[in-house]
Amino acid sequence: MPQRGHEPSPGNPEQVIDEQRREIERLREDLRRSEAERQRLRRENEKLKEELDAARRAVYRQAAPFSRGTRVAAPRRPGRKAGAAYGPRAHRRPPSQVDETYEARLPQGCPHCHGAVRPVRVATQYQEELPVQRPVVRAFHIHIGQCVRCRRRVQGRHPLQTSDALGAAAVQWGPQTVALAVLLNKRFGLPYGKIAALLRDRFGLTVTRGGLVHAVHRAARQAQPTYAALRATVRGSPVVTADETSWRVDADLQWLWAFVTPETTVYAIQPGRGLAQAATVIGVDYAGVLQRDGWQSYRQFKQAAHQTCLAHLLRRCRVLLLDYPGQPCVTAVKALLQAALATRDAHRAGDVSAHGLAVARGHYIERLGRLLERTPSRRLRVRRFQQHLIVEFDAIFSFLFDPTLDATNWRAEHALRPAVVTRKTCGGGNRTARGADSQQVLASVLRTADQRGLDATHVLVALLTAPTPSVPPSLRAIPAVH
Numbered sequence: 001m002p003q004r005g006h007e008p009s010p011g012n013p014e015q016v017i018d019e020q021r022r023e024i025e026r027l028r029e030d031l032r033r034s035e036a037e038r039q040r041l042r043r044e045n046e047k048l049k050e051e052l053d054a055a056r057r058a059v060y061r062q063a064a065p066f067s068r069g070t071r072v073a074a075p076r077r078p079g080r081k082a083g084a085a086y087g088p089r090a091h092r093r094p095p096s097q098v099d100e101t102y103e104a105r106l107p108q109g110c111p112h113c114h115g116a117v118r119p120v121r122v123a124t125q126y127q128e129e130l131p132v133q134r135p136v137v138r139a140f141h142i143h144i145g146q147c148v149r150c151r152r153r154v155q156g157r158h159p160l161q162t163s164d165a166l167g168a169a170a171v172q173w174g175p176q177t178v179a180l181a182v183l184l185n186k187r188f189g190l191p192y193g194k195i196a197a198l199l200r201d202r203f204g205l206t207v208t209r210g211g212l213v214h215a216v217h218r219a220a221r222q223a224q225p226t227y228a229a230l231r232a233t234v235r236g237s238p239v240v241t242a243d244e245t246s247w248r249v250d251a252d253l254q255w256l257w258a259f260v261t262p263e264t265t266v267y268a269i270q271p272g273r274g275l276a277q278a279a280t281v282i283g284v285d286y287a288g289v290l291q292r293d294g295w296q297s298y299r300q301f302k303q304a305a306h307q308t309c310l311a312h313l314l315r316r317c318r319v320l321l322l323d324y325p326g327q328p329c330v331t332a333v334k335a336l337l338q339a340a341l342a343t344r345d346a347h348r349a350g351d352v353s354a355h356g357l358a359v360a361r362g363h364y365i366e367r368l369g370r371l372l373e374r375t376p377s378r379r380l381r382v383r384r385f386q387q388h389l390i391v392e393f394d395a396i397f398s399f400l401f402d403p404t405l406d407a408t409n410w411r412a413e414h415a416l417r418p419a420v421v422t423r424k425t426c427g428g429g430n431r432t433a434r435g436a437d438s439q440q441v442l443a444s445v446l447r448t449a450d451q452r453g454l455d456a457t458h459v460l461v462a463l464l465t466a467p468t469p470s471v472p473p474s475l476r477a478i479p480a481v482h
Contacts, residue, residue: 052322052323055322056319056322094124094126095126095128098126106119133202133203133204134203134204135203135204135205136174138160138174140158140160140161142155142156142157142166143155143156144156157467159465160174160175160465161465162174162175162178162218162464162465163218173205173207173211173215175460175461175464175465176457176461177199177205177215178215178216178218178219178460178464179219179456179457179460179461179464180199180457181195181199181212181215181216182216182219182442182446182460183446183456183457183460184198185212185216186216186422186439186442186443186446187418187446187456189418189421189422189424189425189426190425191425191426192209192212192213193209195207195212196208196209196212213435216438216442217434217435217438218464219438219442219460219463219464220437220438220441220442221469222463222464222466222469223441223442223445223463223469224441224469225469225470225471226441226445226463226470226471226472226475227266227440227441227444227445229471229475229476230264230265230266230444230445230448230475231266231281233261233263233264234259234260234261234264234266234281234282235281235282235283235286237261237264237288238288238289239261239288239289239291239405240259240260240261240282240286240288240289240290240291241259241260241261241290241291241292241406241409241410241411241412242257242258242259242260242278242282242290242291242292242298242409242412243257243258243292243293243409243412243413243415243416244256244257244258244273244278244295244416245416245419245420245423247269247419247423247428247429247430247436248423248427248428248429248430249269249429249430249431249432249433249435249436250430250431250432250433251428252271254269254270254271254272254429254436255269255270255271255272255273255277256268256269256416256419256423256429256440257269257270257273257277257278257281258412258415258416258419259281259282259412260411260412260414260415261411262411262451263448263451263452264448264451265415265444265447265448265451266281266444267415267419267439267440267443267444267447268280268281268440269429269430269436269437269439269440273295273297274297275297275300275301277297278297278298278301279301282301284300284301285303286301286303286304287303287304288304288305289304289305289306289307289398289402289405290304290305290306290307291307291309291405291406291408291409291411291412292306292307292308292309292409292412293308293309293312293409294308294309294312294313294388294392299391299395305398306394306395306398307395307398307399307405307406307407308392308395308396309407309408309409310337310340310341310396310407310408311407311408311409311410312408313333313337313389313392313396314334314337314338316385316388317330317331317333317334317337317385318334320381320382320385321334323381324379324381324382327377327379327382329371329374329377329382329386330382330385332367332371333368333371333389336364336367336368336371337396339364340360340364340397340400340407341407343357343360343364343400344357344399344400344403344407347403348403357400357403360400361397361400361401364397364400365397368389368393368396368397369393372386372389372390372393415447418443418447419443445459445460445463445475448475449474449475452474452475454474454475459472459474459475
C-alpha cells in the first residue's frame with residue numbers, strides 16, 4: 001500500500017494506453033452524437049423557416065391564392081345567390097348606335113307540335129361583334145424631282161407614310177400595325193412570336209419576329225425627342241416618386257428605374273442602382289421632394305427634401321412582430337405611424353385644422369424621438385430596424401408638413417407593375433442594349449399617355465408619321481401638380 005501523502009506509482013503503460021484509447025473512442029462517439037443532433041436541429045430550423053415564409057406570403061400576398069390550404073367540409077354553392085342575397089342586379093345597357101338590323105322571323109309551324117303560330121310581340125336583342133379584318137394595302141406614288149437651283153433630289157411625302165425608304169424597303173407596315181405591335185409588346189408584355197401569330201391569324205398579315213423587332217426599334221427612334229422631353233419634365237417637377245427593380249439585359253443584371261409624377265413617368269434601364277444611375281434622370285442636384293423607399297442611394301440627393309415610404313416601415317413592423325411578438329418598441333412605432341396617417345386623412349377630410357395638424361406633427365416627432373433614444377433591443381433585426389428609423393428620421397413625417405405629399409412611393413410601385421409582368425413573360429428583360437433602350441423609351445411614352453388620358457394608338461401613329469422625330473403637343477411639358 002502506498003504511504004499517505006505520496007502519489008500512487010504509475011501502472012502498466014499498456015493499461016494506461018488502453019484507457020486513453022477508450023477515452024478517445026468515447027469522445028468520438030459523443031462528437032458523432034452531437035453532430036447528428038446538430039444536423040437534426042439544422043433541418044428542423046430550415047423547415048420552420050420555410051413554414052414561416054409560407055405564412056408570411058399567405059398574409060401579405062397581393063392576390064388571393066388558388067388554394068386555401070384545406071378543403072372546406074361543407075362549401076357554399078358558388079355563383080349568385082337566390083332572393084335578397086343575390087346582390088346588385090346589373091346588366092349591359094343597350095348600345096347607343098346600331099349599325100346592322102336583322103329580323104328573326106317566326107317559323108311556319110310550332111317546332112314541337114307543328115301547329116300554327118300566332119304573333120304576340122317583337123323583342124330586341126343586341127350583339128356587339130368585332131368586324132372581320134383584312135389588311136388595307138396602300139400604294140403611294142412618290143413624285144421625285146430635282147431642285148433647279150441646288151440640283152438636289154426632292155421627294156414627295158404623304159401624311160400616312162412612316163418612312164421615305166424606297167427600293168428594297170418599299171414594302172412597309174402602316175402606322176396602325178406598328179402601333180398595335182408596340183402596344184402588345186410594351187404594354188401587355190406579349191412576346192414577338194405571339195404577336196406575329198396574332199397578326200397572321202386575326203388580320204392575315206404575314207410578319208416575322210425580326211421584322212417586328214425592327215419596327216419597334218424604328219418607333220423608339222421616332223420617340224427619342226419625346227423621351228428627352230419627358231425626362232426634362234420629370235427633372236423640373238417639384239415632387240418625384242422613385243423606385244427600381246431588377247432587369248436583365250443580355251442576361252446581365254441591371255436595374256429598371258421609374259421616376260413618376262402625377263402626369264409623367266420616365267423609365268431608365270441602368271447598370272446599377274446607385275446615385276450615379278438615379279441622377280441620370282433627375283440630376284444629382286435635384287432640389288424638389290423625393291418620395292421613395294429606404295434604399296440608401298436616394299439619401300445621397302443632398303439638396304432634395306425626402307419622404308420615405310411608410311408602407312415599407314409598417315410592413316417591417318408586421319414582419320418583426322410575427323417573429324418577435326410583443327416587442328414594445330416595434331409595437332409603439334407601428335401604432336405611431338398608423339396614428340400619423342390617420343391624422344393626415346382627417347386633415348384632408350377637413351376634420352383637423354392646419355394648427356391641429358402642426359400640433360399633432362410635433363407630438364409624433366417627439367414620441368418617435370423618445371422611442372429611438374431607448375436602449376436598443378437585444379434582437380439583431382430589431383436593432384437594425386431602430387437604426388434604420390434613426391437614419392430616416394427626418395424623412396418620416398414630411399407628409400405632415402406638406403399634406404399634399406404622398407406618405408408612400410405607391411406611384412412608382414404602380415408604374416413598375418407592368419414592367420414586372422413583361423419581365424416574367426419575356427425572359428427577364430431585354431436581349432440587347434438596343435432593345436433595352438427601346439423598352440425604356442416606348443414604355444415611358446405609353447405610361448405617360450395613360451396618365452394624361454390620351455389614346456396611346458393615336459400618340460404612336462403621330463410619332464410614326466412625323467417626317468422627322470418630334471414631340472407631339474400632347475406630350476410636351478405641362479405644369480407640374482402634386
